[in-house]
Amino acid sequence: MKVPKSLLSRLPKTDLHVHLDGSLRLESLIELAKQEGITLPSDTPEGLKETVFKAEYRDLGEYLQGFAYTCGVMQTIEALHRVAYELAWDNIQEGVRYIEVRFAPFLHTAKGLSLQQILEAVCGGLQQAKEEYNAEEQIRSGEQPPFHFGIIVCALRMFNEHIPGWYGNFRKMFTQTKEKDIFGLASLELVKEAVRCRDALNLPIVGFDLAGQEDGYPAKHHKLAFEYAHQHFLMKTVHAGEAFGPESIFEAINFSYADRLGHGYHLFSPDKIRTKKVKDKEAYVESLIRYVSNRRLTIEVCISSNMQTNPEITSIADHHFGKMLAHKMSVSLCTDNRLVSHTTVTDEYALALEHFEFTPKLLRDIITYGFKRSFFFGTYLEKRVYVRQCIDYFDKVWAEEMLEE
Numbered sequence: 001m002k003v004p005k006s007l008l009s010r011l012p013k014t015d016l017h018v019h020l021d022g023s024l025r026l027e028s029l030i031e032l033a034k035q036e037g038i039t040l041p042s043d044t045p046e047g048l049k050e051t052v053f054k055a056e057y058r059d060l061g062e063y064l065q066g067f068a069y070t071c072g073v074m075q076t077i078e079a080l081h082r083v084a085y086e087l088a089w090d091n092i093q094e095g096v097r098y099i100e101v102r103f104a105p106f107l108h109t110a111k112g113l114s115l116q117q118i119l120e121a122v123c124g125g126l127q128q129a130k131e132e133y134n135a136e137e138q139i140r141s142g143e144q145p146p147f148h149f150g151i152i153v154c155a156l157r158m159f160n161e162h163i164p165g166w167y168g169n170f171r172k173m174f175t176q177t178k179e180k181d182i183f184g185l186a187s188l189e190l191v192k193e194a195v196r197c198r199d200a201l202n203l204p205i206v207g208f209d210l211a212g213q214e215d216g217y218p219a220k221h222h223k224l225a226f227e228y229a230h231q232h233f234l235m236k237t238v239h240a241g242e243a244f245g246p247e248s249i250f251e252a253i254n255f256s257y258a259d260r261l262g263h264g265y266h267l268f269s270p271d272k273i274r275t276k277k278v279k280d281k282e283a284y285v286e287s288l289i290r291y292v293s294n295r296r297l298t299i300e301v302c303i304s305s306n307m308q309t310n311p312e313i314t315s316i317a318d319h320h321f322g323k324m325l326a327h328k329m330s331v332s333l334c335t336d337n338r339l340v341s342h343t344t345v346t347d348e349y350a351l352a353l354e355h356f357e358f359t360p361k362l363l364r365d366i367i368t369y370g371f372k373r374s375f376f377f378g379t380y381l382e383k384r385v386y387v388r389q390c391i392d393y394f395d396k397v398w399a400e401e402m403l404e405e
């Protein structure tokens with residue numbers, strides 16, 4: 001199905017999976033680095049695209065290299081505010097009306113910012129953009145839906161001495177603790193602070209996530225943190241099945257109470273199962289697909305990002321998104337990292353439409369899932385009104401375009 005990009009960018013959309021530290025404007029990264037006295041491999045956008053933020057990456061390792069630079073400049077309240085503000089506007093300008101921005105606060109503590117300061121700075125930047133945009137006439141008149149956002153706090157599956165400042169301090173506090181238990185303790189401390197900031201300061205912190213290297217760092221080490229999130233009504237989404245097998249998806253659902261799944265790519269990869277407990281791998285995967293589908297767990301699909309970090313996916317048409325559609329699963333298209341993956345929400349939709357079988361109804365359904373399965377910060381009634389407004393606006397834009405043709 002062919003839909004012009006101009007129409008795709010007008011349609012109201014969501015991004016439920018976008019990392020703040022992977023989505024900076026290159027110009028801002030360069031400016032902030034200058035201010036902070038940080039040397040980048042190049043001080044022009046073109047140069048950085050050649051050296052760090054490449055069109056194609058060898059593997060996940062190379063893909064992740066750019067984050068050292070972006071996190072390097074995101075260590076002050078001003079920088080965090082600016083980056084968040086710009087991210088909101090970049091989304092608004094391509095018709096995205098709702099975003100859930102995720103980041104790992106611990107990565108921004110190198111210069112001594114507290115978790116609360118970090119959360120407030122990011123919320124402040126997003127809030128400023130939201131207020132500016134929602135004050136525009138087309139929003140105030142009710143003609144178009146407003147922009148809203150939520151924050152997803154990421155715990156890290158693992159961290160090491162490369163994470164500036166913080167790891168060393170934390171390690172010193174728990175010298176007797178085994179390495180694997182340190183990560184769980186850190187996640188618990190983080191989720192407690194996230195819940196406190198949500199409740200005491202009314203910050204729109206809506207979700208808790210587990211990010212970082214999957215292989216060797218299972219979600220179960222973070223069980224206490226996810227239990228805490230669960231008991232305090234913080235929604236959960238977990239990076240699972242991005243690099244590791246289907247059993248990581250089972251873990252995400254059952255040890256981390258996942259309400260949505262980040263990537264979920266290897267749900268369809270029986271060959272990736274490593275545990276010896278599973279005898280019939282095909283049957284296991286089939287059961288897992290049924291389990292995820294029946295529970296309507298939405299999968300946050302990031303096609304460009306998966307193509308860049310999974311050398312085994314040789315063509316877009318082979319991406320498991322096709323299987324997710326064939327199984328009628330609940331999916332939402334997301335960017336993952338706008339800068340590192342050189343993409344936008346509009347681009348992700350264009351890519352999906354080009355390579356997979358689409359109908360207007362399917363496009364509308366997928367966009368609707370994004371709004372419906374969001375962790376909207378507000379009452380359920382407010383969310384319903386908002387979702388309705390976004391769907392109505394989708395229909396209006398679509399109908400106008402069809403009239404013109």
Ligand SMILES: [Zn+2]
Binds near residue numbers: 017019239262336
């Ligand atoms: Zn991600």
